[in-house]
Amino acid sequence: MNKSTNFSGLHAVRWHPGRWTLAALLAMTTGCAQPQGGGVKPPVEQPITQPLLPGDALLNADPGLLVFSGTRDGTGAGASAVQTVAFENSSGAAVKLTGLALLGDAGTFELVSPPPFPQTLAAGASLKLNVKLLPGATTGVLRSTLRAVGDTSPIGEVNLSGLRAAGLEGNNEPPLAQIVDALNYVVNVGGNDLILGTGASPIGDEVAAPLFERASAGQVTLRPVARYSPDGPSAYGTFALDSNVVRPQERGAMVSSGQNQTLNPPLQSGQTTFDPGSDPFGIYLAPNNYAKQATYTLDRLNTGSTRHAVRVYPLKNRAGQAVPNSYLLAFEPSENGDYQDVVFVLENVRPVAVK
Numbered sequence: 001m002n003k004s005t006n007f008s009g010l011h012a013v014r015w016h017p018g019r020w021t022l023a024a025l026l027a028m029t030t031g032c033a034q035p036q037g038g039g040v041k042p043p044v045e046q047p048i049t050q051p052l053l054p055g056d057a058l059l060n061a062d063p064g065l066l067v068f069s070g071t072r073d074g075t076g077a078g079a080s081a082v083q084t085v086a087f088e089n090s091s092g093a094a095v096k097l098t099g100l101a102l103l104g105d106a107g108t109f110e111l112v113s114p115p116p117f118p119q120t121l122a123a124g125a126s127l128k129l130n131v132k133l134l135p136g137a138t139t140g141v142l143r144s145t146l147r148a149v150g151d152t153s154p155i156g157e158v159n160l161s162g163l164r165a166a167g168l169e170g171n172n173e174p175p176l177a178q179i180v181d182a183l184n185y186v187v188n189v190g191g192n193d194l195i196l197g198t199g200a201s202p203i204g205d206e207v208a209a210p211l212f213e214r215a216s217a218g219q220v221t222l223r224p225v226a227r228y229s230p231d232g233p234s235a236y237g238t239f240a241l242d243s244n245v246v247r248p249q250e251r252g253a254m255v256s257s258g259q260n261q262t263l264n265p266p267l268q269s270g271q272t273t274f275d276p277g278s279d280p281f282g283i284y285l286a287p288n289n290y291a292k293q294a295t296y297t298l299d300r301l302n303t304g305s306t307r308h309a310v311r312v313y314p315l316k317n318r319a320g321q322a323v324p325n326s327y328l329l330a331f332e333p334s335e336n337g338d339y340q341d342v343v344f345v346l347e348n349v350r351p352v353a354v355k
């Protein structure tokens with residue numbers, strides 16, 4: 001018996017402060033279709049679209065966004081990882097929690113082993129909740145909000161974003177455009193289809209960025225944010241050009257088994273932040289199971305079938321504002337032109353022209 005409780009059926013419930021009985025609230029927390037006893041049925045209307053007003057938030061969600069990925073059937077490497085959010089009581093006083101509600105796309109997310117309600121959260125205390133993306137027929141980017149409910153009104157929420165692929169590998173993989181959307185960025189990657197083409201000209205918001213330099217003294221961040229490619233070891237790093245000799249330095253390696261069709265692939269070694277020094281540097285992906293040569297941000301170093309093997313895009317947040325000195329790096333080490341075999345975010349840098 002699966003101990004988790006599916007709250008997704010609550011997507012079409014609008015919150016009306018004062019019109020809900022405790023029985024109705026408890027029904028929300030236990031997944032019952034209708035409240036028992038008093039005969040009060042929750043009003044079923046349009047999905048909630050208004051966010052919780054910041055002034056009404058008694059619980060602070062950390063992180064403020066959970067990102068999931070999985071496949072339609074949700075098995076093997078297509079299973080969603082369980083993510084955890086902490087609702088911290090930052091109000092300075094004890095807070096009563098009567099339940100939780102999942103808003104937005106129906107049948108998309110599920111709470112794993114939710115706690116009992118009602119309960120009281122002391123000032124400064126945190127309640128940890130585990131969430132996962134469910135399998136389902138609908139593919140693409142799916143969104144929801146997990147809302148914590150107090151005595152009479154919502155008191156905290158966290159945004160959920162999920163990318164559900166048709167299946168594993170090949171044409172089942174999600175397009176780069178969906179990957180960017182699920183990660184909560186707004187970037188024109190040059191098309192919404194899986195195949196973007198391997199031409200050398202920039203597409204969409206792409207910029208020429210064969211090399212980078214630190215934008216400010218100190219650490220830069222390089223983290224893989226997506227991997228949709230065959231399984232196996234996958235190392236990456238920075239390189240410098242020393243009189244045209246390539247000097248690579250490994251910065252990390254992704255987990256080598258079962259994490260090859262996912263957003264935010266976990267690392268098995270390395271660090272996501274480092275100080276590259278003041279000299280220009282590029283990013284490379286080491287040879288792997290599906291590309292026998294390394295793949296570089298500098299086209300002329302690429303010896304595989306795709307010469308322009310990395311597309312670089314300045315990052316914009318969901319409000320469409322530029323994220324300063326932050327770039328998305330989309331790698332095509334092989335030949336099909338989907339540019340999501342590995343995707344990185346690189347922060348605290350600016351592009352450098354090659355002499």
Ligand SMILES: [Ca+2]
Nearest residue numbers: 336337338341
């Ligand atoms: Ca590819």
Ligand SMILES: [Ca+2]
Nearest residue numbers: 228338340341
């Ligand atoms: Ca791919």
